Amino acid sequence: QKFMTELVLEAVSNYDLDGIQFDDHTSLPKTFGYDRYTLNLYRQETKREAPANPDNPDWVRWRANKITAFMTNLNKAVKQRKPNLIFSVSPNYYEFAYKQQLQDWLGWVRQGIVNELIVQVYRNDLEDFRAQISRPEIAEVKNKISTGIGILSGLRNNNIPMSQIYSQVIATQERSLGISFFYYKSLWGYGPESVSDRQRDLQYLFRNPAPRFAIRN
Incomplete structure (x- = not known):
């Protein structure tokens, strides 16, 4: 420590x-x-x-x-x-974070020691993804601090198609949540589509600027 x-x-x-x-390793x-x-x-x-x-x-x-x-x-x-x-934290979804990693991030938010939360929701199934980002603790936290969802955009040995990224971004935006991708290089380099096609789709998804949620002291 x-x-x-x-x-x-x-x-x-x-x-x-x-x-x-702080990633999910503060656990x-x-x-x-x-x-x-x-x-x-x-x-x-x-x-x-x-x-x-x-x-x-x-x-x-x-x-x-x-x-x-x-x-x-x-x-x-x-x-x-x-x-x-x-002061930002990027943990797993709460039930897993608390029970498996001893990480009570919901308590941290309630105590006012976190200014931003990015919950890692790395799912391939869209319904599972929607269920995770619709959980009550997400709804509670987003009314207090800047809250976003971590979306998997690909790994070296796991290419994620733009259609999956696109649908998850839309689901996240529908719930007025921010978005973070894991990770930057895979947005362009590890997908089945061309770099230009992926860039075009992402530019369309984020065609309207979204201001950062103001920090509440």
Whole structure:
């Protein structure tokens, strides 16, 4: 935690940044926490032994709260250096993030320590994609902070056709959500269509400018 905090503050202090984004890695797999230090800390704070089952609700909550405490302190340190810097997080959908990665991003938003949320929804099936971006926690968050959806635009070994990207962008725009692509190079380089065709379709999708949601302090 100390190393990550110092690294972030070095970047914030030495570079003219508009914001800093934390991927889904401000988390830990649910099977983590069985090291000696963490077990002793849990015993000290709760007067109980840590459950052998990593899915135990109290055990999940206790570990998630530790990550939340770190993110709260990190946000405070960043805002002391640059109060208007965008503190952004790009996690997985909430149920997975919390239960599998101990990442309570909904709690972070409710506590006011996140200025922007980009939820990774990397799905091929359109109905599954629509279901994920229509979840109640997405609706709640978008009324508080700038909220977008991460759309998979392709990987080196997984070409995504423009028709899939197009339909997911439309579904996202219909819900008044922002859009982020993973990742830039695959927008042009890893698709079945020509670069010019993909650029033309994207220009049409974003033909009207959309201002960034104002940060609410």
